[in-house]
Amino acid sequence: MTLATFSPSSSAAPTPDGSDRIRDDQWHLQFLRIAEVHDISQGEGVLVAVPDTGVEPHPDLAGNVLPGIDIIPGGTGDGRRDRNSHGTCMAGIIAAHGRSNQVGALGIAPRSSVLPIRDTPENGLGHPADLARSVEYAVRKGAGVISISVASSASVEMQRAIASAIAANIVVVAAAGNAPRESQVSYPASEEAVIAVGGVDSKGDHAPVSVTGPEIDVVAPAVNIYCTGLNGRYRMSSGTSDATAIVAGAAALIRSKYPHLPAAEVAHRLTATAVDKGPPGRDDEYGYGVIDIVAALTADVPPLGFESSAVTPPSTDSVGVGAPDGGDVGATARGLITLGVLVAAGGGYWVWRRRRRADDPPPRISR
Incomplete structure (x- = not known):
């Protein structure tokens, strides 16, 4: 498959309430062929945990946001409160269902459920210990995917929490980090068993906001991403946080279609x-490449360790793209920084992959 671009619509800026134009502004939907994706899977039956600034009720998310928790010391509530908008945006990218007649925002997995975990105050500056508690809560609640759009630190608490999620067969997705604030892939994206997500623009090229490094696994749209915001409105964001939410939604779609597939194999489908x-094979800007959700849901992907030597060449079908590049970088951070980045972790009691070298060959698949 090759990447293609298309001309943005004339309605590049949302109206004051945005609901009638937001769908056209969500260029990443066409880029990723989401209409075709939703004929295959919509994420039904999958719980996606979103540790973030909370998730405010939004018409486009009605019924998809379950009661969660407020982890912040002294905080009260069930996670369905947000005064920053970052968490509401991430939830919308993952699970917004919009409204009739193409009105409202549409998420990657519109029939999935969101578990909101408020572990970051409205200033966007949280603590790694609260993020660790959020991950542990998601494990207890049976999340199938955890979407982490922040840069934190590799504290003992955080490492223990991520290890518990991996052991529980949860797909953990994390943001690589935003330049220039970060200069290398941040934690927990740098964790061995986590899917580290970088970003591309509407042309499918490396987004300058996305950090690079040997830990990058896949990339997804990260520039001018329109999503749900506060007070029933919408916001535009750029950063690896947004790309992470997209990959988390993709993981939910795979888990819904293949409910018995281990988390490690879900991650393998995304990379394979x-x-x-960029250069043939894995590289530090794009990892294994731009996610192809249609292929991840339909390709014949040999299990880890059993890849066939016969490989069908990639399809030449195009992925559409279409919105202007640029825009403000998504909100501040939690742990250390909210990034609009997502991490997907492998499952079971083993590490699903070693870190890839730049000279690794592409994973083998048949179509």
């Missing part, structure tokens, strides 16, 4: 079917 960019 990614559209190669």
Whole structure:
């Protein structure tokens, strides 16, 4: 498959309430062929934990946001409160269902459920210990995917929490980090068993906001991403946080279609079917490439350790793209920084992959 671009619509800026134009502004939907994706899977039956600034009720998320928790010391409530908008945006990218007649925002997995965990105050500056508690809460609640759009630190508490999620067969997705604030892939994206997500622009090229490094696994749209905001409105954000939420939604779609597939194999599907960019094989800007959700849901992907030597060449079908580049970088941080980045972790009691070298060959798949 090759990447293609298209001309943005004339309605590049949302109206004051945005609901009638937001769908056209969500260029990443066409880029990722989401209409085709939703004919295959919509994420039904999958719980996605979103540790963030909370999730405010929004018409486009009605019924998809379950009661969660407020982890912040002294905080009260069930996670369905947000005064920053970052968490509401991430939840919308993952699970917004919009309204009739193409009105409202649409998420990657609109029939999935969101578990909101408020562990970051409205200033966007949280603590790694609270993020660790959030991950542990998600494990207890049976989340199938955890979407982490922050840069934190590799504290003992955080490492223990991520290890518990991996042991519980949860797909953990994390943001790589935003430049220039970060200069290398941040934690927990740098964790061995976590899917580290970088970003591309509407042309499928590396987004300058996305950090690079040997830990990058896949990339997804990260520039001018329109999503749900506060007071029933919408916001535009750029950063690896947004790309992470997209990959978390993709993981939910895979888990819904293949409910018995281990988390490690979910991650393997995403890397094995990614559209190669940059130098052949894995590289530090694109990882294994731009996610191809249609292929991840439909390709014949040999299990880890059992890849066939016969490989069908990638399809030449195009992925559409279409919105202007640029825009403000998504909110401040939690742990250390909210990034609009997502991490997906492998499952079971083993590490699903070693860190890839730049000279690794592409994963083998058949279509």
